[in-house]
Amino acid sequence: MKNIFHRYGDYGDREAAGGENTHHDTSNEWPLWEVFIRSKAGLDHKHAGSLHAADANMAIENARDVYTRRMEGVSIWVVESKYVHASDPADAEMLYEPANDKIYRHPTFYNLPDELKHM
Amino acid sequence: MTTKSFQEHFDKQIENEVSIEPRDWMPDDYRKTLIRQISQHAHSEIVGMLPEGNWITRAPSLRRKCVLLAKVQDEGGHGLYLYSAAETLGISRDEMIEQLHSGKAKYSSIFNYPTITWADMGAIGWLVDGAAIMNQVPLCRTSYGPYARAMVRVCKEESFHQRQGYEIMMTLANGTEVQKKMAQDALNRWWWPSIMMFGPSDADSPHTVQSMKWRIKRFSNDELRQKFIDVTVEQAKLIGLTVPDPDLKWNEATGHYDFGKINWDEFWNVVKGNGPCNKERLQARQKAWNDGAWVRDAAVAHAQKRKFKETPKSKSEAA
Numbered sequence: 069m070k071n072i073f074h075r076y077g078d079y080g081d082r083e084a085a086g087g088e089n090t091h092h093d094t095s096n097e098w099p100l101w102e103v104f105i106r107s108k109a110g111l112d113h114k115h116a117g118s119l120h121a122a123d124a125n126m127a128i129e130n131a132r133d134v135y136t137r138r139m140e141g142v143s144i145w146v147v148e149s150k151y152v153h154a155s156d157p158a159d160a161e162m163l164y165e166p167a168n169d170k171i172y173r174h175p176t177f178y179n180l181p182d183e184l185k186h187m
Numbered sequence: 188m189t190t191k192s193f194q195e196h197f198d199k200q201i202e203n204e205v206s207i208e209p210r211d212w213m214p215d216d217y218r219k220t221l222i223r224q225i226s227q228h229a230h231s232e233i234v235g236m237l238p239e240g241n242w243i244t245r246a247p248s249l250r251r252k253c254v255l256l257a258k259v260q261d262e263g264g265h266g267l268y269l270y271s272a273a274e275t276l277g278i279s280r281d282e283m284i285e286q287l288h289s290g291k292a293k294y295s296s297i298f299n300y301p302t303i304t305w306a307d308m309g310a311i312g313w314l315v316d317g318a319a320i321m322n323q324v325p326l327c328r329t330s331y332g333p334y335a336r337a338m339v340r341v342c343k344e345e346s347f348h349q350r351q352g353y354e355i356m357m358t359l360a361n362g363t364e365v366q367k368k369m370a371q372d373a374l375n376r377w378w379w380p381s382i383m384m385f386g387p388s389d390a391d392s393p394h395t396v397q398s399m400k401w402r403i404k405r406f407s408n409d410e411l412r413q414k415f416i417d418v419t420v421e422q423a424k425l426i427g428l429t430v431p432d433p434d435l436k437w438n439e440a441t442g443h444y445d446f447g448k449i450n451w452d453e454f455w456n457v458v459k460g461n462g463p464c465n466k467e468r469l470q471a472r473q474k475a476w477n478d479g480a481w482v483r484d485a486a487v488a489h490a491q492k493r494k495f496k497e498t499p500k501s502k503s504e505a506a
Contacts, residue, residue: 097281098487100274117337118271120280122486123493134264137257138344157211 100149101127103134105141113145121146201402206332209275217401220394221331222276223292224403226283229269230294232262233287234468238302239311247305254351255308261344268337275333288473296454297380299462306359306366306373312352314374314381314419320345321415322385325405334403353422360426367427374423375431382446383454385412391451416444 098120104113116135121127127146135141155163171177180187193212200207207213236259243259246252270280286292297315302308323345326338359370386408389395398404406414416435423430434447457465 096483096487097279098483117268117340118274119267122483123490126486126490133260134267137260137264154210157208 098122098126101131101146102149102152103127103131104145104147105131105135106143106145107141109142113143116140118149124148201330201400204330204402206335207330208332216397217403218276220398220401220403221334222273222278224398225269225273225276225334225337226278226286227293227295229266229273229283230287230292231298232266232269234294234298234472235315236262236266237468237471238298238300238464239308241302242305242308245305246308251308251355258312258348258351261348265341265344268340269334272331272333272337284476288469288476290460290469293458295384296457296462297384298468299457299464300376300380301464304369304373306356306369307377309352309355309359309370310373310377312348312350313356313422314352314377315384316345316348316352317419318381318384318415320349321411325411328402328405330402353426356428357426360428370426371428374428378431379450379453380457382412382416383449383451385409385415387451387454388449413443416446420444 099122100118101121101124102118103116105116106113116131119127119130119134121130124146128144131144131146136144167173194214197207197211197213197217199205200211207217239255239259239262243252243255246255270283273283274280283292287294302311320342323338323342327335327342329335329338356370356374359366361367386392389407389409392408395404395407399407420430420435432447434445436445438445456462460466
């Protein structure tokens with residue numbers, strides 16, 4: 069069970085939180101769910117937050133009460149947090165830096181005459 | 188990377204105002220400070236539901252009842268956003284609740300004062316939520332990403348809390364003599380505890396310097412307190428109420444109000460558990476938790492039963 073906290077996308081290092089916390093038994097806690105909300109038809113679902121619930125139905129009901137009290141959404145997705153896999157921040161340089169020197173992928177890289185229209 | 192280079196990377200992120208996210212390396216003390224601050228903040232939202240819950244069934248009209256219900260529901264939500272943010276640091280929800288119930292974790296002392304009249308609902312919204320907003324707006328830019336995001340959500344919702352409170356005070360202040368007296372009495376009782384909400388003076392606040400270095404805090408306790416007093420005194424004048432501080436005086440030179448001496452002995456006394464309602468609040472939380480145990484257990488049992496039914500072939504896996 070401990071490894072869940074390393075696997076889940078938005079979770080830090082449980083061991084590093086340290087002290088007496090590490091021996092705590094969490095087996096009776098409701099699992100954690102990530103909530104995604106579509107604010108209106110035509111838009112993507114976007115991560116809104118997380119909550120605990122015994123099952124998916126309860127997670128959706130709770131998400132409705134917690135994240136859509138002010139017409140923030142028309143559709144809800146929930147996924148159990150332990151199923152979210154994440155890239156490691158330590159790999160950020162390796163993964164994202166190569167894109168920095170490829171500015172020719174952007175339209176503004178190309179110097180074209182001002183007279184040119186509709187392009 | 189070595190610990191030193193991790194530390195350098197972290198310092199650079201803070202320096203460049205790049206948010207720290209849950210899986211980033213962070214110093215142990217940064218993590219611990221955040222867990223303490225965020226969980227304390229979450230507990231305050233949850234315990235803060237109690238003094239107002241006291242008045243839901245006795246609100247003077249259906250409109251006021253709807254508003255109060257919505258406000259208390261928001262506070263439950265705010266507690267949840269904050270607990271979730273703290274959980275990303277590696278502490279579990281149950282651990283935090285245990286710490287609250289054992290008295291190990293603190294919550295805002297303001298909620299250890301009783302709500303004895305309807306005007307207290309006005310004073311809490313206006314002053315207590317007003318002070319909270321003063322604190323929370325800069326936290327929307329705090330250096331830890333999940334905390335900042337939770338605070339953006341909280342601040343968006345909190346604004347109505349203060350406005351409805353002020354509206355209650357305004358209505359009472361414009362009412363009969365008795366109503367006006369009730370409003371003034373509430374202001375008299377809530378004023379000093381409200382300005383104590385910003386915490387001890389900078390000189391007596393050992394965590395402030397480090398928290399500001401880490402950009403967890405953006406303003407010191409005294410700066411925020413002064414800002415709150417400056418705006419709130421004007422708001423009191425507008426509805427003809429008097430702030431209960433004989434030393435309160437506009438200071439032309441500083442452009443701020445000077446105010447009287449705060450009774451810090453009272454503050455520390457309440458923090459230590461000797462306020463008028465400390466025991467009652469904790470007992471109410473413990474009772475809710477214990478009485479709700481069978482519901483939590485039943486929900487788990489029900490979810491497990493459903494899982495078995497849905498996947499009859501993979502019984503061994505589900506178990």
